[in-house]
Amino acid sequence: MLDLGNRHSIYQPEQEGLEFPWEPEFESVEAERTYRKQHLAAACRAFALQGFDYGFAGHLTVRDPERPDLYWTNPMCVHFDQVRVSNLILVDHKGTVIEGTHAVNRAGFVLHAGVHDAHPDIVAMCHAHTPHGTAWCATGKPIEPVTQDACAFFEDHVVIGDHAGQVAVEEHAGSDVAAAFGGVKAALHQNHGLLTASRHSIDAAAFWFIALERCCQQQLALYGAGVPTIRIPDDRARYSREHVGSEYIGWLHFQTIWNQIVATQPDAFE
Secondary structure, three states, X not given: OOOOOOHHHOOOOOOOOOOOOOOOOOOOHHHHHHHHHHHHHHHHHHHHHOOOOEOOEOEEEEEOOOOOOOEEEOOOOOOHHHOOHHHOEEEOOOOOEEEOOOOOOHHHHHHHHHHHHHOOOOOEEEEEOOHHXXXXXXXXXXXXXXXXXXXXXXXXXXXXXXXXXXXXXXXXXXXXXXXXXXXXXXXXEOOXXXXXXXXXXHHHHHHHHHHHHHXXXXXXXXXXXXXOOOOXXXXXXXXXXXXHOOHHHHHHHHHHHHHHHHHHOHHHHO
């Protein structure tokens, strides 16, 4: 169940009967698996809409609810806008395909498997080679709290400098990334790109990835303008993060995207 600690800051509980997204409760592990696979496929389609594709690079994963040592991921060399429930693959931490007919990208499973293996609480993870995120990661700098959007990541992301720019095909690369993901939802892998993780849903992991890419775009625009920026004080940035940066808010934001995919791309769920 998602952390609902700040739901009432955006929803008035006394106004019952209004339409509002509610996180699901599952009657069986099969139902939860179907939900996770459908939302993983939708997240891939969302990445396509955002233009996050770059050849076969980019990986989204979510644990299987019955066998948490395995995770579902997008198939190699299938464009994000062609990913559907039926072509998702189930892999173990060694990269062995347990279910599915497509191969898995080694660079994908090395990073994701390392994080999933080291952090049993992490349910989902996202990575893609995006223009603004990759460019900002080359600076080796964190996201500064200069906008409300950026405050969602205040004290909740890290910069990883180890093996910067090196293709992640060796297992130690996954260990380096995994070590950085203790208690945070995002990482800027220097000279490489963005990674996000969620302890509750692929929905939150995917939305926070989209949000982080936007923050990198904002930071680049501000630096490119060459004018001084006003940094939000730490206490205010922390307050904003607590209200707009939670797992629940990430999940809730993604529901707008989910509804769009359901209405316009029903083939994603085949």
